[in-house]
Amino acid sequence: xxxxxxxxxAVLVFLALILFALHLVIGPVQLSVSEMMAALTGxxxxxxxALIIHSVRLPEALxxxxxxxxxxxCGLLMQTLFRNPLAGPxxxxxxxxxxLGVALLMLAAPTALFVEIPVDLTAAVAxxxxxxxxxxxxxxxxxxxxxxxxxxxVGLMLGYLCSALISLLQLASAEQALKSFVIWGMGSFxxxxxxxLPWLMAPVLIGIGAAFLLVKPLNALLLGDxxxxxxxxxxxxxxxxxxxxxxxxxxxxxxxxxPIAFLGLATPHVARGLCRSSDHSTLLPVTxxxxxxxxxxxxxxxxxxxxxxxxxxxxxxxxxxxxxxxxVLFSGKRWARST
Amino acid sequence: xxxxxxxxxxxxxxxxxxxxxKRLVEGIDLTLFAxxxxxxxxxxxxxxxxxxxALTGGMVPIEGSIEMEGRPTKEMxxxxxxxxxxxxxxxxxxxxxxxxxxxxxxxxxxxxGHLGRLTSADHSVVxxxxxxxxxxxxxxxxxxxxSDGEVQRVMIARALAQDTPLIILDEPTAFLDLVHxxxxxxxxxxxxxxxxxxxxxSTHDLQTAMDLSDRLLVIHGNTLWSGTPVQxxxxxxxxxxxxxxxxxxxxxxxxxxxxxxxxx
Numbered sequence: 052x053x054x055x056x057x058x059x060x061a062v063l064v065f066l067a068l069i070l071f072a073l074h075l076v077i078g079p080v081q082l083s084v085s086e087m088m089a090a091l092t093g094x095x096x097x098x099x100x101a102l103i104i105h106s107v108r109l110p111e112a113l114x115x116x117x118x119x120x121x122x123x124x125c126g127l128l129m130q131t132l133f134r135n136p137l138a139g140p141x142x143x144x145x146x147x148x149x150x151l152g153v154a155l156l157m158l159a160a161p162t163a164l165f166v167e168i169p170v171d172l173t174a175a176v177a178x179x180x181x182x183x184x185x186x187x188x189x190x191x192x193x194x195x196x197x198x199x200x201x202x203x204x205v206g207l208m209l210g211y212l213c214s215a216l217i218s219l220l221q222l223a224s225a226e227q228a229l230k231s232f233v234i235w236g237m238g239s240f241x242x243x244x245x246x247x248l249p250w251l252m253a254p255v256l257i258g259i260g261a262a263f264l265l266v267k268p269l270n271a272l273l274l275g276d277x278x279x280x281x282x283x284x285x286x287x288x289x290x291x292x293x294x295x296x297x298x299x300x301x302x303x304x305x306x307x308x309x310p311i312a313f314l315g316l317a318t319p320h321v322a323r324g325l326c327r328s329s330d331h332s333t334l335l336p337v338t339x340x341x342x343x344x345x346x347x348x349x350x351x352x353x354x355x356x357x358x359x360x361x362x363x364x365x366x367x368x369x370x371x372x373x374x375x376x377x378x379v380l381f382s383g384k385r386w387a388r389s390t
Numbered sequence: 391x392x393x394x395x396x397x398x399x400x401x402x403x404x405x406x407x408x409x410x411x412k413r414l415v416e417g418i419d420l421t422l423f424a425x426x427x428x429x430x431x432x433x434x435x436x437x438x439x440x441x442x443x444a445l446t447g448g449m450v451p452i453e454g455s456i457e458m459e460g461r462p463t464k465e466m467x468x469x470x471x472x473x474x475x476x477x478x479x480x481x482x483x484x485x486x487x488x489x490x491x492x493x494x495x496x497x498x499x500x501x502x503g504h505l506g507r508l509t510s511a512d513h514s515v516v517x518x519x520x521x522x523x524x525x526x527x528x529x530x531x532x533x534x535x536x537s538d539g540e541v542q543r544v545m546i547a548r549a550l551a552q553d554t555p556l557i558i559l560d561e562p563t564a565f566l567d568l569v570h571x572x573x574x575x576x577x578x579x580x581x582x583x584x585x586x587x588x589x590x591x592s593t594h595d596l597q598t599a600m601d602l603s604d605r606l607l608v609i610h611g612n613t614l615w616s617g618t619p620v621q622x623x624x625x626x627x628x629x630x631x632x633x634x635x636x637x638x639x640x641x642x643x644x645x646x647x648x649x650x651x652x653x654x
């Protein structure tokens with residue numbers, strides 16, 4: 052790895068830490084840096100500042116960091132696997148699949164106990180199953196067609212299909228359940244309780260760790276399946292691993308945070324632009340850190356009272372993400388040839 | 391080439407290849423030696439790619455055996471195969487942002503550990519491969535900025551970095567102009583004669599293949615002819631396979647000529 056990229060990683064880590072700290076002090080109740088430090092370094096637990104940090108802001112900042120990093124890695128894996136710059140958890144219908152899973156749970160089973168609590172482990176399981184279902188269908192289609200553009204269209208169609216089923220469910224569902232589901236769909240990093248955090252953290256960290264173990268076959272896949280196979284890569288096995296990791300990341304994150312738009316799709320492009328490389332040993336850590344930074348940044352914007360707190364997270368990620376995707380399309384010389 | 395290079399690399403016996411049980415080419419008995427350039431010729435759709443795919447393990451032959459250095463290839467693991475032969479394919483990699491050096495380094499994958507980290511020995515193999523193929527001067531450029539001929543050299547450098555006794559190339563000179571065609575063929579010839587590599591390539595460029603190959607494999611109908619360019623000329627193999635109406639084979643130059651169009 053070049054010195055340039057080590058410097059880049061250092062800058063990104065620094066940015067992430069600054070944003071993380073800002074997250075802890077900024078909010079409806081402004082806290083000071085010394086109050087933050089006291090709360091983090093094991094000061095008295097029962098004063099209001101420590102309580103706010105531990106029960107509200109720390110879980111939210113950690114959730115944002117995990118979700119941002121996880122979705123970014125997920126997007127990168129999808130883009131490499133499908134050799135398509137527009138692949139990502141939301142474009143390929145993974146998020147829609149997860150949404151359908153959660154909709155079935157929240158809307159079609161209104162008598163169940165967990166309906167009132169959108170963020171729940173049951174919802175996580177439902178979202179995971181939904182995401183994996185869509186991913187499986189896409190892989191089936193990929194096996195038959197092996198054509199990136201056709202596959203994206205299949206992903207979009209599956210997305211529409213899921214949306215259609217969701218709206219049918221919405222039509223027939225109770226008001227309270229519907230409201231929970233709509234709010235879940237706006238995306239949020241603030242709904243994860245501190246005691247639920249391990250259930251988000253463990254799968255995301257495992258998924259990201261597993262992605263780092265795939266750096267070598269991911270690089271081989273850049274050459275195409277046939278070249279990768281000629282280098283001794285078990286292409287089918289690698290595909291299945293990537294499928295499992297992306298399904299795990301997208302499913303779990305969507306379950307806890309709702310379907311977050313654009314982060315997974317746009318972040319790898321930001322990372323490629325920054326490190327000017329497709330080599331995953333550089334690109335993967337840069338993408339991960341960019342995801343953490345962007346998610347913390349987006350979440351910070353909606354928390355700053357001046358901008359009007361309460362803006363849905365997805366509004367911000369889309370406002371930032373859509374221009375990035377457009378930029379990729381218009382300046383797409385590097386990728387245009389590849390699709 | 392001296393006898394030192396006459397080591398047998400790949401050998402097939404009674405090989406039949408095709409799709410869905412339909413035999414495209416059968417009775418293939420061929421032997422590839424180290425230090426030789428062998429060109430596989432056929433009319434379009436004659437089965438060149440199918441034969442190469444069967445030889446490289448991309449498809450299962452209908453019958454017959456393939457041995458690499460005395461060992462049946464169907465018993466080899468993916469990693470053992472990756473260390474026995476490298477390939478240059480017709481598809482252009484989509485790795486737009488990969489620079490040339492990183493791409494050539496990917497050739498080291500069969501030899502590196504789990505994380506693919508390169509040792510200093512790996513680095514020197516990569517540099518050597520780039521130098522031999524003449525791609526060192528654009529080592530830091532990204533693949534998307536290179537011409538077709540340059541990309542082909544980079545892919546050959548990648549195969550060379552894989553450090554296998556045998557290199558198999560599918561149409562390495564397609565889409566190249568005459569200068570680059572001859573350049574690539576001369577490069578392959580040097581790799582065979584100086585480094586002792588076994589080179590098998592498919593091509594439809596008869597002229598360059600005749601001039602620069604040590605041996606020819608010609609698919610005629612559903613059989614495979616094997617011999618030297620001189621034998622091919624003497625036996626009229628190329629005329630038999632390739633001459634169509636309005637074309638004749640010039641025995642003095644060994645080239646094909648077009649008949650002038652008949653008067654109306």
